[in-house]
Amino acid sequence: MAGESSVGAAGIPASVARDAAQFHQMEMLRFTTAGSVDDGKSTLIGRLLYDTKSIFEDQMEQVEDASRRRGDETLDLALLTDGLRAEREQKITIDVAYRYFATPKRKFIIADTPGHIQYTRNMVTGASTADLAIVLIDARNGVLTQSKRHGFIASLLQIPHVLVAVNKMDLVDWSEAAFNGIMAEYSGFAEKLGVDDLTFIPISALEGDNVVTPSENMPWFDGATLLHYLEHVHVRTHHNLVDFRFPVQYVLRPNQDFRGYAGRVASGAVRPGDEIVVLPSGRRTKVKAVETFEGLGEEALSGDSVVLTTEDEVDISRGDMLVRPLNLPTIGQEIDATVCWMTDDELRAGKEYWLRHSTREVRAVVTEIVHQIDVDTLHRQEVDAITLNDIARVRLELASPIFYDRYELNRETGSFVLIDPHSHFTVAAGMIRGKTQDVADVIMPPADGGVERGVSPNVVWESWNITLEERERRNGHRAAIVWFTGLSGSGKSTVGRAVERMLFERGCQTMFLDGDQVRHGINGDLGFSATDRTENIRRIAEISALFAGQGSIVLCSFVSPYRKGRDFARSLVPNGRFCEVWVSTPLEECERRDAKGLYQKARDGIIKEFTGISDPYEEPENAEIAVDTTDLTADEAAERVIQRLERQGIFG
Amino acid sequence: MKTWRSSLRQLESEGIYIMREVAAQFERPVLLFSGGKDSIVMVHLARKAFWPAPIPFPLLHIDTGHNFPETLAFRDALVERIGATLHVGSVQASIDAGRAKEEPGPNPSRNRLQTVTLLDTLKELNVDAAFGGGRRDEEKARAKERFFSHRDRFGQWDPKNQRPELWNIFNGRKSLGEHFRVFPLSNWTEMDVWQYIAAEEIEIPDLYFSHRREVVERDGVLLAKSEYNTLLPGEAWVEKTIRFRTIGDATCTGATESNASSMDDIIVEVAAARTTERGGRHDDKHSEAAMEDRKKQGYF
Numbered sequence: 001m002a003g004e005s006s007v008g009a010a011g012i013p014a015s016v017a018r019d020a021a022q023f024h025q026m027e028m029l030r031f032t033t034a035g036s037v038d039d040g041k042s043t044l045i046g047r048l049l050y051d052t053k054s055i056f057e058d059q060m061e062q063v064e065d066a067s068r069r070r071g072d073e074t075l076d077l078a079l080l081t082d083g084l085r086a087e088r089e090q091k092i093t094i095d096v097a098y099r100y101f102a103t104p105k106r107k108f109i110i111a112d113t114p115g116h117i118q119y120t121r122n123m124v125t126g127a128s129t130a131d132l133a134i135v136l137i138d139a140r141n142g143v144l145t146q147s148k149r150h151g152f153i154a155s156l157l158q159i160p161h162v163l164v165a166v167n168k169m170d171l172v173d174w175s176e177a178a179f180n181g182i183m184a185e186y187s188g189f190a191e192k193l194g195v196d197d198l199t200f201i202p203i204s205a206l207e208g209d210n211v212v213t214p215s216e217n218m219p220w221f222d223g224a225t226l227l228h229y230l231e232h233v234h235v236r237t238h239h240n241l242v243d244f245r246f247p248v249q250y251v252l253r254p255n256q257d258f259r260g261y262a263g264r265v266a267s268g269a270v271r272p273g274d275e276i277v278v279l280p281s282g283r284r285t286k287v288k289a290v291e292t293f294e295g296l297g298e299e300a301l302s303g304d305s306v307v308l309t310t311e312d313e314v315d316i317s318r319g320d321m322l323v324r325p326l327n328l329p330t331i332g333q334e335i336d337a338t339v340c341w342m343t344d345d346e347l348r349a350g351k352e353y354w355l356r357h358s359t360r361e362v363r364a365v366v367t368e369i370v371h372q373i374d375v376d377t378l379h380r381q382e383v384d385a386i387t388l389n390d391i392a393r394v395r396l397e398l399a400s401p402i403f404y405d406r407y408e409l410n411r412e413t414g415s416f417v418l419i420d421p422h423s424h425f426t427v428a429a430g431m432i433r434g435k436t437q438d439v440a441d442v443i444m445p446p447a448d449g450g451v452e453r454g455v456s457p458n459v460v461w462e463s464w465n466i467t468l469e470e471r472e473r474r475n476g477h478r479a480a481i482v483w484f485t486g487l488s489g490s491g492k493s494t495v496g497r498a499v500e501r502m503l504f505e506r507g508c509q510t511m512f513l514d515g516d517q518v519r520h521g522i523n524g525d526l527g528f529s530a531t532d533r534t535e536n537i538r539r540i541a542e543i544s545a546l547f548a549g550q551g552s553i554v555l556c557s558f559v560s561p562y563r564k565g566r567d568f569a570r571s572l573v574p575n576g577r578f579c580e581v582w583v584s585t586p587l588e589e590c591e592r593r594d595a596k597g598l599y600q601k602a603r604d605g606i607i608k609e610f611t612g613i614s615d616p617y618e619e620p621e622n623a624e625i626a627v628d629t630t631d632l633t634a635d636e637a638a639e640r641v642i643q644r645l646e647r648q649g650i651f652g
Numbered sequence: 653m654k655t656w657r658s659s660l661r662q663l664e665s666e667g668i669y670i671m672r673e674v675a676a677q678f679e680r681p682v683l684l685f686s687g688g689k690d691s692i693v694m695v696h697l698a699r700k701a702f703w704p705a706p707i708p709f710p711l712l713h714i715d716t717g718h719n720f721p722e723t724l725a726f727r728d729a730l731v732e733r734i735g736a737t738l739h740v741g742s743v744q745a746s747i748d749a750g751r752a753k754e755e756p757g758p759n760p761s762r763n764r765l766q767t768v769t770l771l772d773t774l775k776e777l778n779v780d781a782a783f784g785g786g787r788r789d790e791e792k793a794r795a796k797e798r799f800f801s802h803r804d805r806f807g808q809w810d811p812k813n814q815r816p817e818l819w820n821i822f823n824g825r826k827s828l829g830e831h832f833r834v835f836p837l838s839n840w841t842e843m844d845v846w847q848y849i850a851a852e853e854i855e856i857p858d859l860y861f862s863h864r865r866e867v868v869e870r871d872g873v874l875l876a877k878s879e880y881n882t883l884l885p886g887e888a889w890v891e892k893t894i895r896f897r898t899i900g901d902a903t904c905t906g907a908t909e910s911n912a913s914s915m916d917d918i919i920v921e922v923a924a925a926r927t928t929e930r931g932g933r934h935d936d937k938h939s940e941a942a943m944e945d946r947k948k949q950g951y952f
């Protein structure tokens with residue numbers, strides 16, 4: 001076996017392995033691979049494992065033996081990944097298999113799924129946990145129907161990155177034209193799907209070109225090799241870090257004095273002292289502590305398995321969900337979803353199943369099959385029943401409510417499975433599109449003194465004639481409200497304008513609102529009394545929501561000293577579409593700048609009720625980002641805001 | 653603010669999540685404890701998952717009767733320290749009861765016989781979910797294994813009839829008499845396990861660290877001197893500096909010549925290793941599809 005002695009079969013140089021600190025910084029990337037039979041998927045995976053030295057000698061010997069027994073002259077790398085004997089005999093892969101390898105940069109988990117027509121279900125399974133999909137295309141065959149199906153499934157499951165590996169370039173004379181042709185055709189198709197990040201790499205899995213080492217045969221290609229791409233692609237963008245959702249998994253009560261709620265944070269984050277609401281009861285309390293085996297934690301982040309305790313004794317059990325009062329999921333019993341059918345028993349409207357969603361299980365009836373989606377043509381057709389490997393849009397009615405977000409915004413709380421109550425088999429994978437109709441089971445009391453809207457706190461943007469999705473698709477980015485709050489002179493508007501300029505230059509549709517503008521126009525009738533200030537913010541928030549509903553990224557620059565006002569604005573847009581930017585430049589610095597001479601006037605008592613001097617400023621507790629302009633230029637601060645928006649998924 | 657966790661922390665969190673799902677979805681789970689590093693890591697995860705409460709299920713050791721004495725001592729000390737309940741299923745008892753038959757030949761391995769004892773004990777204890785330390789990186793047949801692996805009434809695994817596992821949703825529904833094997837370490841590699849043991853400072857048996865021991869080389873495998881391994885004609889005991897990469901039945905667990913005497917040494921050695929841990933297992937060499945066959949019958 002080739003390779004320098006310092007790197008062993010674990011793929012990690014000994015020096016790195018020993019350096020625990022570095023190892024603990026290693027990220028994980030989960031990807032799925034799809035290709036039609038014989039496109040070279042197994043060879044590619046074998047090649048990746050082989051070239052990253054993830055193969056042990058005894059495994060290699062087995063492959064050599066097997067290759068020899070079959071009379072092959074060269075080593076068949078595909079044999080490395082072939083699992084079960086039956087498949088080896090048929091020479092096909094028939095299920096999802098998981099493979100592992102690591103480089104000094106990342107640990108990789110491959111969900112290896114076959115691409116035959118009858119195995120859509122396996123691809124969906126593999127894609128459900130993937131951050132990235134590799135779609136293999138045989139350069140000789142060009143874009144086949146099946147290659148398109150793989151792209152469709154990747155987009156359906158919302159895999160953020162799709163990498164198209166154009167394989168067997170050795171068989172088309174390393175032709176740039178062949179590669180470009182495939183790239184053009186597939187890009188055109190992917191545009192229709194709304195695949196956000198699409199990359200093409202020409203490779204030869206058999207000979208290793210552009211897999212781990214750059215190809216000498218294709219000097220015309222100046223992009224990264226496949227492994228380099230896998231090591232560097234940004235993987236954290238799609239994790240929802242905004243909406244706190246904690247499905248309670250298990251209640252721990254070791255003694256009379258301790259009652260803890262075990263679970264894994266599905267999205268967002270929580271800290272001791274944070275206010276929370278228990279669903280479905282609607283009871284409010286605060287997080288007392290984040291308990292772990294190691295001691296009290298400062299916070300629990302998306303993906304962390306922790307135990308939370310609460311300030312008050314509230315009745316909480318498995319299947320409940322802890323969330324924030326002003327950031328609720330939808331609570332509903334009637335949902336509209338896309339399902340992939342996973343069994344031979346066909347689905348007809350009226351059948352009853354168990355629906356398992358996060359840690360909750362409820363009875364469910366499929367009330368209507370809206371249409372089936374042909375995975376090859378993407379055409380919708382009306383059908384009476386669906387069966388194995390079909391994908392369809394359906395409506396479901398549940399025996400009791402679940403707490404969900406749209407799959408698009410939150411994979412964890414937007415997904416479910418259906419279980420046959422007799423065979424206990426998992427029969428469908430479901431992705432929630434929204435509710436079929438409003439359900440107001442839980443009435444949330446507004447926070448004391450909070451700004452009230454008078455209508456349901458559940459935000460619905462469905463009443464528009466042209467939907468937000470359509471607008472966003474055309475704009476190429478999500479709609480959002482970016483709310484700059486901070487003291488007078490902190491730099492809110494300067495940073496806000498810089499952000500708007502950057503967004504505009506990226507081609508985003510934007511709108512900028514600040515005090516001067518609205519005080520002269522729509523809010524000309526308002527003064528500075530407490531009531532008028534509240535009304536001022538209420539109107540601004542509603543206006544921003546309208547602009548956001550129209551697809552814009554709305555930048556609002558207002559002192560907005562009170563939490564309740566800012567939280568109200570937050571409550572008007574769906575989860576993940578609000579970014580609170582706290583321009584946290586300290587008072588001394590703002591006062592030193594005093595660009596408009598206002599602080600002086602406030603100090604002299606000429607201006608009464610001036611925020612920071614004679615009126616309080618309630619610092620944000622849950623701002624998405626804070627920037628202090630004492631040491632940052634406006635552009636530097638703006639750059640950070642842009643990065644934050646990127647992480648929040650505003651650009652796709 | 654850091655908004656992500658390292659791969660090791662993600663694996664840990666996943667393992668804990670799986671354990672809690674099992675505790676919530678099943679009535680009588682057990683944790684299959686072999687005394688090897690993977691099952692020690694499982695116990696560690698279980699303690700974390702339910703802390704400050706005790707582990708809500710017992711440990712089950714299938715005792716082949718061919719254990720290294722160090723393994724048993726370690727097992728008993730661990731159980732005592734964490735206050736867990738331990739059940740032991742004895743292969744010898746299965747043989748005595750005529751449920752299993754010792755393999756012919758000298759120094760028979762009892763790896764295969766374990767299956768009988770395991771299935772009998774699971775039935776006896778009415779177990780509906782058994783945690784195993786299996787990892788998907790160990791062997792090709794395991795690459796398709798689920799976290800929740802369904803077993804029919806006869807304890808058998810049907811690779812064609814496994815339930816799809818999507819997102820983080822695990823379906824533990826079953827009919828009477830069926831049970832599940834659950835593998836919380838599915839996504840871990842051997843390297844992850846060692847890194848984790850080092851990071852968490854988990855205690856492991858001394859057998860894993862290099863020491864002097866009398867061994868005999870048979871079919872390319874170094875077998876340790878013990879009452880269960882006797883010399884064949886032409887063989888002789890030789891003292892070597894060795895350690896074990898896996899710990900199982902003494903008749904078939906091979907040792908590796910090694911000077912690795914600390915966790916750091918072990919990690920460096922594993923990083924540079926050129927053979928799988930199973931390469932040291934005598935019985936896996938029997939046939940390319942050996943593992944798969946045993947799994948179908950209900951092996952661990």
Ligand SMILES: Nc1nc2c(ncn2[C@@H]2O[C@H](COP(=O)(O)OP(=O)(O)O)[C@@H](O)[C@H]2O)c(=O)[nH]1
Nearest residue numbers: 037038039040041042043078167168204205206
């Ligand atoms: N010439 C050439 N042949 C390849 C390449 N990649 C795979 N193959 C061959 O294509 C055949 C099918 O490959 P395999 O990996 O088994 O395909 P799978 O069905 O997608 O897993 C095998 O004979 C491979 O050797 C390549 O880049 N160039």
